[in-house]
Amino acid sequence: MIRESWKTIALARAEIITDLWEVAKAYAGRAAEWVLFLCMVVNIVEMLPGVNIAGWILNTVLGVQVVMLDIGGMSLGTMASHIREQGNAEAAKKADVTSKFLIGLMVVTLLLVSIGMLFPAIKLYTDMGEKGLILVRVVMTVIYGHVIHSLRSTSKTQPVPATPPAAVPDSAELEAIIRGILVPVLAQYRTDARADIAEQVKQALSLVAIAGEKEMPSVSSSDRKRLSPAPTSLASVRRMEEGYASRETRLSDAHQALLQEGIRPTGDTLSRRARCNRAVALNWLKAQKIAG
Known part of the structure; x- marks a missing residue:
């Protein structure tokens, strides 16, 4: 087993900081929707005729709006990667495009403010550009909220459909199954079992008879002659042979x-078919198999 070095383990643990930053951006992106909405309200009020708002308030709203748009753009990039990993490529593409546009809008806003401060002669034109960007930021605030809500709806886990319970057959179906499958099998098993039992009983009886003959007490020659059957005649032997041949x-x-x-x-x-004893037929079949 290869042991990892302390450097590899430390670098793996350092990724926790990056993960925390990604989570923090996601939280900040959700909160930025509220802040951008308030800034949009101030921008709309500023555009009304006859309304004068202090310069420091407008500058504060501009700064907060720029920062929130920057945070929103970065958080949308993080959330787009997360949604893409979940398999929703369409929502991830929309969030990615909105993220890039917000970051570009923030860069253009900072560029106009910097040019107006560095070159006072063209500040009149940069102020006109900033007023035009106010309307763009208002529109992007609405679009940003729509994208955030679409990401929330796609990130919800879909309910898993419940597995339907297995169908249990009723009594009629069970009876049909038993009659169609079990009864023929049991009948065949009964027939085979009866034949096997009968054959085993006959073999056991034959073994008992042989064992009884071996255990019979010895008799004298006179008793043996008395007990022995009468000699069979030649005609009887011929009749037995003819019967066996038949x-x-x-x-x-x-x-x-x-x-x-x-x-x-x-x-x-x-x-x-042969009109004889079953045991005789079985012995004949066994003899034929041995001879074959």
């Missing part, structure tokens, strides 16, 4: 028929 044929034919009809061969469908 069942295999039925299962094979039923399997081919199901595939041709586009039906998935399962224990249920194959047992119904």
Whole structure:
């Protein structure tokens, strides 16, 4: 991690003074509107016929008006930059143009006063120019107030529209959703679960039977002969073989028929088509998968 030097930190903190000055100019610019309005009233009264105002009052009003126009011009430049950062380029451009014009008007006023004091011979003409600038300053006071108020209206934050609440379905819509989505899924899950449970029960029963055979007590040869079934005749063996072959044929034919009809061969469908036990059909399918 790179550590900043004390100079960088000090320069960053020194920007606080500039920020305070920018804020002070903004406050002064808002207050200048009132002062310029009072100066405008004095200028209008001065232009009325038969009204004589003391020279020191006029000079004081002139000085205050020049200073306020200068402050207004500088504050408008600061506020124009702030409004431009907020995205309102049109209001910022209007404030920037007004700021430059006010600063130029202040420079022209000071220039006329300085020329009249340095060259008394042409003071008559500079006085005429100053009287003309009185009307210009009155107009700019009105324009300045309009620009200040437009900046205030654009700087207000726009209300954020409230997010509409999410629509809650009623009972009828919920019933339609359940019937259309949940019921088919649950029915399929029930069918698959029943088939899996039945298969697991059969496997468990077969394992129990095998375990029972292993745990049977040993019997003597005489008892084994007595308990052993009678020998099967040759005819019975042939009938069993024919029955097994006939069942295999039925299962094979039923399997081919199901595939041709586009039906998935399962224990249920194959047992119904071949007219045999479901467990036999499942074992046959497993044998076919192993052989394939």
